[in-house]
């Protein structure tokens with residue numbers, strides 16, 4: 001039955017794709033300018049931010065997933081498919097982050113569309129194994145700023161390849177952004193040094209922060225595993241609660257794109273064990289914040305998260 005559904009789903013995508021205009025393989029010859037920008041469709045808000053910065057002012061970036069949207073569960077609408085088929089370039093994160101869109105990307109690639117997974121920039125040794133699925137990798141690559149720099153370089157290459165006439169311009173945008181990312185990376189190290197060593201533990205709704213922890217020296221415990229598509233069970237809640245109570249961790253965190261219920265259950269279970277743990281705030285996990293918040297850019301989002309983490313873990317309970 002599941003196979004039948006999958007077949008029907010793939011068929012539906014194929015039909016939706018063939019109903020759209022065939023991608024013009026000579027499209028790369030188009031003369032790009034401010035009045036005629038490269039039409040780029042991307043998935044997550046982190047990629048929207050990155051491509052806009054490196055490509056400005058010669059790109060028009062259309063992000064399918066807005067602020068606070070969970071990419072693990074996001075299903076492409078017919079309108080999304082139409083946007084992607086009409087685009088000059090399609091960029092997505094990959095490593096199964098967009099778990100419900102994998103078939104669509106495969107189909108588009110088969111049809112010769114200019115589609116790239118930005119995580120292709122990373123080498124196998126950059127990637128963390130996923131504890132949840134053997135052979136899969138943790139898709140939350142953006143929380144190691146050094147890995148995000150590699151992704152930025154890849155985006156630069158893709159733009160230069162598409163529009164070599166503005167190659168020097170993209171290269172200059174890239175280099176200025178890389179120096180901002182270098183600064184961000186050093187700042188995170190310095191900030192986290194303020195947390196007493198025994199409290200350098202980050203507890204969140206799901207395992208979005210594994211790369212962050214690996215790079216910056218925090219132990220990370222997620223309640224839900226690496227995809228939000230799996231729910232935490234009672235045993236997970238109790239195990240995490242025992243850990244928090246024993247280590248007297250001052251704060252745990254919820255995530256903007258995920259229901260706080262799980263972490264609240266852990267908090268109640270910690271209380272049953274005679275310890276009071278705070279909710280240190282809402283971290284941005286798999287999406288940037290809304291326009292007008294400090295987290296509407298990638299750099300802003302990382303800074304907001306680090307601010308909350310430090311504030312919640314330097315206070316002794």
Ligand SMILES: [Zn+2]
Nearest residue numbers: 208226227286
């Ligand atoms: Zn996630």
